[in-house]
Amino acid sequence: MSVLEVQGVTVRFGGNTALRDVGFTVGSGQVTGLIGPNGAGKTTMFNCITGMQAVASGRVLFEGEDVTGLGPGRRARLGMARTFQRLELFLSLSVRDNVRVAGDIVRANTRRRFPVDAETDRILELTGLTDIADENVAGVPTGRARVVEVARALMTRPKLLLLDEPASGQTEHESGRFAELLRGLADDGIAVCLVEHDLPLVMSLCSTIHVLDHGTLIASGTAEEVRRSPEVIAAYIGTETVA
Amino acid sequence: MTAFLTYTVLGLVLGAVYAIAASGLVLTYNTSGIFNFAHGAQAMLGAFTYYQLDVAWDLPAWFALAVVLGLLGPAMGLLQHALIMRGLRDTEPITRIVVTVAVMLGLVALSQWLWDPQEARVPEMFFGVDSTVTAFGVTLRYHEVICLLIAAALAVSLRALFVKARLGVLMRATVDDPDLLSLAGHDPDRVAARAWALGSTLAVLAGVLITPVIGGPLEANALTLLVVDAFAAALFGRLRSIPLTFLGAVVLGLMSSYLVAYAPTDWTWMGNLRHSLAMVVLFAVLLVLRHDRLRGVATRSRERYEVPTVRRAALWGGVFVLAVLAFRQIIDPSSVGLLHLGIAFAVIALSQTLLTGYAGELNLAPLAFAAIATVVAFHAGVQGEGADTRLSVGGLVAGVVAAAVTGALVAVPALRLRGLYLALATLAFGVFVSSMVLRDVQEHTLFGRTFSIFPNGNLLFPRLAVGPVDLADDDVFLLVSAVLFAGLGVGLVALRNSGYGRRLAAMKDSPAASAMLGQRLLWLKLSVFATSTAIAGLGGILMSMSLRSVTKDHFILTLSLSLVMLSVIGGIGYVSGALLGGLIVGAGMTALVTLLSETATAHPQFGGTLGLLAHLVPVSAALAGIGVARNPSGVLHDVFAAHRRLATAPEIRCGAVAVQCGLYALAWFDVVGTMSFLVLSSALWLCLPRIGAVLRPERVPGHRPARPEVPELIGIDSDYPPDLADRLDERLGISALRAKVRGSHVGA
Numbered sequence: 003m004s005v006l007e008v009q010g011v012t013v014r015f016g017g018n019t020a021l022r023d024v025g026f027t028v029g030s031g032q033v034t035g036l037i038g039p040n041g042a043g044k045t046t047m048f049n050c051i052t053g054m055q056a057v058a059s060g061r062v063l064f065e066g067e068d069v070t071g072l073g074p075g076r077r078a079r080l081g082m083a084r085t086f087q088r089l090e091l092f093l094s095l096s097v098r099d100n101v102r103v104a105g106d107i108v109r110a111n112t113r114r115r116f117p118v119d120a121e122t123d124r125i126l127e128l129t130g131l132t133d134i135a136d137e138n139v140a141g142v143p144t145g146r147a148r149v150v151e152v153a154r155a156l157m158t159r160p161k162l163l164l165l166d167e168p169a170s171g172q173t174e175h176e177s178g179r180f181a182e183l184l185r186g187l188a189d190d191g192i193a194v195c196l197v198e199h200d201l202p203l204v205m206s207l208c209s210t211i212h213v214l215d216h217g218t219l220i221a222s223g224t225a226e227e228v229r230r231s232p233e234v235i236a237a238y239i240g241t242e243t244v245a
Numbered sequence: 246m247t248a249f250l251t252y253t254v255l256g257l258v259l260g261a262v263y264a265i266a267a268s269g270l271v272l273t274y275n276t277s278g279i280f281n282f283a284h285g286a287q288a289m290l291g292a293f294t295y296y297q298l299d300v301a302w303d304l305p306a307w308f309a310l311a312v313v314l315g316l317l318g319p320a321m322g323l324l325q326h327a328l329i330m331r332g333l334r335d336t337e338p339i340t341r342i343v344v345t346v347a348v349m350l351g352l353v354a355l356s357q358w359l360w361d362p363q364e365a366r367v368p369e370m371f372f373g374v375d376s377t378v379t380a381f382g383v384t385l386r387y388h389e390v391i392c393l394l395i396a397a398a399l400a401v402s403l404r405a406l407f408v409k410a411r412l413g414v415l416m417r418a419t420v421d422d423p424d425l426l427s428l429a430g431h432d433p434d435r436v437a438a439r440a441w442a443l444g445s446t447l448a449v450l451a452g453v454l455i456t457p458v459i460g461g462p463l464e465a466n467a468l469t470l471l472v473v474d475a476f477a478a479a480l481f482g483r484l485r486s487i488p489l490t491f492l493g494a495v496v497l498g499l500m501s502s503y504l505v506a507y508a509p510t511d512w513t514w515m516g517n518l519r520h521s522l523a524m525v526v527l528f529a530v531l532l533v534l535r536h537d538r539l540r541g542v543a544t545r546s547r548e549r550y551e552v553p554t555v556r557r558a559a560l561w562g563g564v565f566v567l568a569v570l571a572f573r574q575i576i577d578p579s580s581v582g583l584l585h586l587g588i589a590f591a592v593i594a595l596s597q598t599l600l601t602g603y604a605g606e607l608n609l610a611p612l613a614f615a616a617i618a619t620v621v622a623f624h625a626g627v628q629g630e631g632a633d634t635r636l637s638v639g640g641l642v643a644g645v646v647a648a649a650v651t652g653a654l655v656a657v658p659a660l661r662l663r664g665l666y667l668a669l670a671t672l673a674f675g676v677f678v679s680s681m682v683l684r685d686v687q688e689h690t691l692f693g694r695t696f697s698i699f700p701n702g703n704l705l706f707p708r709l710a711v712g713p714v715d716l717a718d719d720d721v722f723l724l725v726s727a728v729l730f731a732g733l734g735v736g737l738v739a740l741r742n743s744g745y746g747r748r749l750a751a752m753k754d755s756p757a758a759s760a761m762l763g764q765r766l767l768w769l770k771l772s773v774f775a776t777s778t779a780i781a782g783l784g785g786i787l788m789s790m791s792l793r794s795v796t797k798d799h800f801i802l803t804l805s806l807s808l809v810m811l812s813v814i815g816g817i818g819y820v821s822g823a824l825l826g827g828l829i830v831g832a833g834m835t836a837l838v839t840l841l842s843e844t845a846t847a848h849p850q851f852g853g854t855l856g857l858l859a860h861l862v863p864v865s866a867a868l869a870g871i872g873v874a875r876n877p878s879g880v881l882h883d884v885f886a887a888h889r890r891l892a893t894a895p896e897i898r899c900g901a902v903a904v905q906c907g908l909y910a911l912a913w914f915d916v917v918g919t920m921s922f923l924v925l926s927s928a929l930w931l932c933l934p935r936i937g938a939v940l941r942p943e944r945v946p947g948h949r950p951a952r953p954e955v956p957e958l959i960g961i962d963s964d965y966p967p968d969l970a971d972r973l974d975e976r977l978g979i980s981a982l983r984a985k986v987r988g989s990h991v992g993a
Contacts, residue, residue, distance in 0.1 A: 052761060078763035090758035092751045094550070103751045104762045106744030111763055118744065151758075158762055 005030045005162050005193040011050055011060030013043075013217075020046045021217045023060070028162065028210075030193040033184055035208035037198065037228075039237055042214040044197040045087055048164050052084050053077045065161070079111055083155035084164040087197070089147050091139045097150055098135040101125055104157035121157060129153040129183060144171030149180065156187070163187065165196040169203055181207050205229070213237065247382040252506040253499065258389040260498025261396030262455045264491045266471055267478035268403055269447030271490050273322075276416045276440035279330055279341050280484070280665055282672075283348035284448050285472030287321055289465050290352050291449030292456055293360050296368050296463055306371060313449050322445030326438045332874035337546045338664045339601050340877040342609070343813045346806050347870025349469060353803065354863035356465045365462040368453075392454050396491070399447075403487050416440050451475075466803070473676050476669055477523040480530045484665075497526055521681045524673035531658040531670060548877045550602060550818025551885065558738035558820070562731035565824075569727040573720065575912040576919050581719050583832045585791035588726040591827025592784030594812045595733055595820065600777035601809075602818035603741055605753030606770060607668040608652075609809055610675025614778040615785020616683060616800040617651045618644035622786050623704050635710040635717070641786055648782025649775040656774040660767055667774075675802045683797035703796050706789040716790060726787055733780065734820035749773060788831075804830065810870040816879025825881065829866075837862055840920060887934035894944045897937040904929060 004027035013021040021043045028034045036044050049055035051062055053074040061070045069077055092100050105118035126132045129149050134142060139150060148168050155163055165184075169177040181203060188194050198204045204211060205225040213221040213228055215237040221228050228234055270284050281287075291313050298309035325348065333341050360366070376387040406413035415436045418426045423433035455471065456463055474497060476484075481493025501522055553561075569588070573581065593611050600606050608614075626640010659670040685698040708716040716722040740746050751759045752769055760766055789795045808830045815829075816822030838859050845855040876883065891897050905926060912922040937945040959965060965973065 054757065054761075074757075074760040075763055075765055078761050082761075084761050086758065090755040092754040092758070094750050094754055095747065099747055099750075103744070103747040106747050107751075107759070107762045107764045109744060110748065111765070154758075154762065 004028060005065055006051065006195070007063040007066075008047070008051065009061045009063065011047070011062065012058045013046055013050060013055060014058050019217055021050070021057075021214075024214070024217070024219045025060075026212045026219060026222055028193050028195045030161065031188055031191050032209045033188045033194045033196065033207050035196055035198060035204040035211040036214065037201065037204055037211060038214035041216075042237075043217040044214055045166055046217075047214065048084060048166055048197060051164060052082060078158065081159075081161035082164065083158050083160035083162070085148065085151035085155055085166055085168060087166040087170075089144070089151065091147060091150060091154075093140045095139060096136055097131055097139050097142060098122060098126065100139050100150055101131075101153045101157055104154045108158055125153050125156050128186075129156070130179065145173055145176045148172065149176075149183075152183070160192065162193045162195065165194065165198075167197055167199065169198055169200045177203055248506070250381060250383045252502045254383050254385060255389070256499035256502030257495060258385075258392050258458055258498070259501055260495035261392045262451055262458055263474050263478050263497055264396045264494035265392075265399060265447055265454065266451035266475040267490045267494050268399060268487055269444040269451070270472070270475045271479050271482065271484060271487060272403075272416075272440055272447070273444035274479075274484050276419050277326075277330055277437045278420065279333060279345065280476075280669075281325075281444065282342060282345040282472060283325075283352060284444070284475060285469040286349040286352035286356075287318075287445050287448040288452030288455070288471050289463075289468035290321070290356055290452070291317060292368065292452035292463055292468055293356055293366075293465070295449075295453045296366050297360075300366070300369065310453070313453060314446055318446030318449035319442040321449075322441035322443070323438055325445065326434075326441040329871055329874055330437070330441065331434060335547050336874065336877045337548050337605065338668070339605075339607055339813060339817065340548065340873055342607065342665075342668055343810050344871055344874050346609070347810050347867045347873070349472075350803060350806060350810065350870065351864055351867030353465055353469055354860070354867060358860040358864070360463075360465075362465060367462050368456050371457075388454075388457055392458065395450070395454070400488070400491050407487065412436070412439065466801075470676060470802075473527075473673055474523040477527040477530070477673070480527060480534075480669070483534065493526075493530075497523065500526070521673075521677040524677040527669065527673045528658055531662070531666060534662060534666075546877075548818070549882065550816070550878065551882075552741055553738055555735065555739045555742055558735045561821075562735045565731050565734075566724075566727045569723065571909065573723055575909070575922065578719070580836070580919075581723060582791060583836055585719070585723060585726060586788060586835075587828040587832030588723075588730050589784055589788035589791050589827075590808060590831030591824045592726070592730055592733060592787055593781050594784075594808055594823035594827040594830075595730070595737060596777040596779075596781035596784065597809060597812045597817055597826075598820055598823045599737055599740070599780065600773060601813075602816075602822070603737075603746060603753070604749040604770070604773045605664065606774060607664050607671065608774070608777065608781075609668050609672040610678070610802060610805045611778075611781040611808060612785065612800045612802075612805040613671070613675040613678035614648045614652055614781040615788060616678050616797075618648040618782030618785045619704065619706065619789040619795060619800075620682070620698060621647035622789075623706060627707055629707075634705075634707040635715070636707050636786075636790065638709070638711055641709055641783075644786050645779050645782045648785070649779035652778025652781075653771055653775040655778075656771060660770045660774070672802070675805055679797060679801055683800060699797065703794060704789070705794050706792065708790045708793070709786075722791070726791075729783075729787070730824070733783075734824075737820055807866065810873075811866065813873055814869050814880060816881040819879065819881050819885075822879050822881050834862060834866070836920075884931065890934055890945055891937050894937055894941045897933065897941060897945070901929060901933050901936075 006028040007025075008027070009025045011021055011024045012019065024043075024047065026036075036047065038044055046055060050057050053069070053072055053076070057070065061068055063069070064077065064080055064082065067080075069080065072080075092103060095103065102118055102122045105116060105121055109116040109118055123132075126135050129152060131146070131149060131153055134146065139147065142150060148171060152163075152165065152168060169180060172180060177200065184194055184196070184207060196204070196208070208225065211221075211223065211225055211228045212219060213231070213234050215233070220233040220237060221231040223231075266284065266288060270281060273279065273281050273284075294317055295309050295313045298304045298312055299306050329344055329348065333344060371388045371391055377384050378387065378390060379385070407417060415426065415431055416439075418431075419433045419436045419440075426433045426436070451471065452468060456468070478493035478497050479490045481496070482489030504522065569584070573584070576584070593615055596611055596614075597608065600608055622636060622640040622644030625643040626637040627634060628637050629635050655670060655674045656667065659667040683699050684702075708722065710716065714721065714725070716725060741749075748759070748764060748769060751762075752764060752766060756766055785800075788799070792799060808826060810826075811829050812823050812826030815825030841855045841859045841862075845852045873879075908917070908922060908925055908929070911917045912919065917925070934945070959969070964970075
């Protein structure tokens with residue numbers, strides 16, 4: 003079943019239409035990819051899904067409920083989590099505290115017993131960050147800093163995990179491990195949705211791929227279907243206009 | 246009808262002057278991202294200089310005007326930009342605010358030094374009061390007509406500047422993306438410098454125009470607070486739109502004029518309301534402003550604070566209490582009051598450590614909340630008669646709770662918005678408290694009870710008595726305040742190390758990421774603001790108890806601002822920074838000025854020099870505040886960093902403790918005076934890392950270790966290390982080339 007459903011979302015910045023009537027779904031237990039050339043509206047789409055950007059028209063459904071009018075905090079408490087394309091780490095905290103504070107927030111919100119410290123250790127172990135846990139997060143290289151953002155998001159036990167270019171800045175080895183991690187998360191039943199430019203990674207990892215270009219959804223389907231779609235080829239490579 | 250027209254036109258005139266002031270403020274804010282709290286102070290300096298030239302030296306008005314507008318205004322703006330504002334890149338809002346607040350305090354101190362505040366200076370209108378013009382039954386003076394004309398011309402030309410002129414477009418571009426602007430071949434610094442010059446000139450113009458319009462003599466503090474009226478007007482346009490700013494200014498001017506004209510005479514508090522009208526308008530506007538969109542910040546500011554462990558904090562808390570007790574033994578009993586006051590201010594400053602240092606929110610008027618707590622405690626909890634009058638625990642609690650509740654009420658409208666708005670709201674609240682609440686000495690009848698908020702303008706504030714502990718005794722009071730400060734300090738450190746403290750840090754570092762983890766930002770901000778104002782309230786009650794008799798002058802805004810400024814100079818992220826700031830504001834400044842005047846009495850031949858020094862004290866404090874731009878983490882941050890280098894050489898520290906004990910013994914036997922003891926002790930601990938490096942060079946590193954480099958930035962922010970450069974050259978096959986041309990290896 004689909005955890006997230008986006009219906010006919012349109013966003014305008016002044017006279018520019020950043021997204022035009024975009025609709026797609028993200029299913030649980032899968033990795034879904036959102037790709038497209040630069041400026042296609044991928045991050046704007048993420049901002050709409052998480053409530054950081056108001057939509058001009060359209061709806062965002064999360065687990066069947068309309069969340070279009072809710073703020074980012076409300077949506078997060080319902081089970082959404084995201085990472086940021088331009089890293090948004092808590093720079094005055096250590097790696098461990100960056101992850102731990104997410105647990106602190108969950109505990110403060112739910113008022114139920116939440117084993118913050120044990121869970122922090124588990125997540126650090128799972129994401130392979132134990133070796134740098136006590137380092138200052140400001141000194142961590144970008145590739146691993148992206149993993150810290152994922153670890154932090156995982157602390158909230160999300161149902162939907164939105165990753166904005168998680169592999170950019172990662173080495174080949176790192177992104178290989180990262181793909182393993184995401185597959186594992188999907189197997190645990192989390193709906194993972196990622197925006198990514200590393201097409202080989204997306205093609206190998208995602209069961210469904212949605213392609214945006216100039217704010218419009220031009221293709222959806224499996225890696226193979228998307229690869230063959232003439233619109234996608236046109237968007238990425240361009241077509242010869244015949245006079 | 247004529248009366249109505251007259252009041253309308255007078256309101257418009259006042260609105261015109263506000264508009265001139267506010268548009269200057271909007272201009273600088275929009276080109277540099279720095280909200281200039283010194284705007285009013287610049288207006289004040291302009292007004293005084295104009296008076297000096299025009300009236301005191303009897304120069305022609307056109308000449309005086311040419312000097313202040315053509316020379317003083319632009320010069321102040323350019324100087325501000327060149328010396329200070331350029332250094333504020335990548336700093337937190339509090340640093341930016343403190344720097345402009347420091348400029349403001351410095352200018353006020355300077356003006357009170359140059360122009361004796363006791364002397365009344367009544368500036369004249371342009372063309373005198375007798376040149377009038379009459380239209381539709383309304384008689385206007387030329388001066389008022391000039392105000393209207395200037396504002397109208399300004400509105401048109403600013404609009405044209407921003408829409409049509411190249412400079413205006415560049416100014417707008419500077420705000421949006423200075424880096425992009427420089428890539429396009431422009432110099433954002435030069436654009437910003439011009440904006441500062443223009444903004445400062447507009448401030449001066451407003452300053453020259455306003456006093457004759459309002460009437461009365463020139464008053465430095467009142468003119469400085471013109472900034473509050475200006476920003477209330479600017480808020481109409483969200484600090485961005487010039488046309489809406491003009492609208493706001495006109496609304497403000499009209500309201501002020503109509504209040505004078507039509508308010509019922511039996512509203513006794515009406516006279517004071519006029520002074521805080523800006524604040525009322527400000528809050529109304531804040532309530533209707535739209536919520537800011539959350540967006541990522543992603544840049545790293547230059548402020549750094551280390552977080553001590555609770556154990557370490559407890560240890561230092563103990564050391565602090567012992568040090569206070571030991572220090573008490575070697576000072577004159579008459580100076581104990583000063584020490585009380587210093588600690589009370591330190592408690593108030595602690596509220597800033599929690600709020601600003603930990604949570605990144607702002608409060609520019611902590612003393613206003615201290616005043617609220619004092620007034621409520623006074624009304625709620627004074628028991629006994631004559632010498633046995635005491636404050637009850639209930640009174641203390643009521644005062645603290647009142648401060649917390651007021652804090653929450655003040656913060657609610659501004660919390661949805663960015664930090665700057667909270668700073669403005671608290672500043673306006675500070676003005677409101679000092680101009681309305683604390684001036685309210687008349688009796689009111691409400692629900693059948695007659696009371697006055699601030700009876701006779703002077704509260705005789707009794708000390709607390711809890712069971713056997715009676716704070717009326719100075720030594721007991723000192724012990725209790727020291728223990729209270731230490732306890733609060735340790736408590737704050739424990740709070741910072743808890744989940745709550747981490748959530749505060751997360752909110753400060755990235756509100757967007759924090760919200761996306763499910764944090765309720767509003768509640769967190771509200772809770773921390775209320776807690777911090779509660780601490781300020783507690784400190785305020787402590788301060789009133791130590792003074793025993795408080796007047797409104799003890800809570801004035803400039804004192805609040807000095808306290809905030811000095812806490813930032815010390816290091817607002819540290820409990821010790823609050824201690825330093827509080828001690829300097831509460832005790833240090835007074836002690837220094839007293840010492841200087843005593844020395845001047847004892848040695849009259851140095852009177853002139855010492856008087857000069859006494860004036861230099863506030864000016865130099867302001868200069869230190871301006872210096873915060875250079876070292877935004879605070880003085881103590883560097884001191885701590887230096888002392889950490891001594892960790893490998895415990896014998897140096899032991900030696901220093903021994904020397905300190907020796908100094909104490911000397912002070913005990915009156916071989917050295919208290920002042921010398923303090924100076925020598927501070928010098929000892931400040932220089933210890935240097936001394937350590939000289940005595941044990943093999944164990945104490947002489948300079949701080951290099952910062953760890955971010956791998957991606959090698960070659961961009963720093964040169965390639967030689968071995969890496971060689972390897973790169975080899976791989977690129979240019980080693981041969983390099984042998985010929987010894988170029989540098991700095992990256993693009």
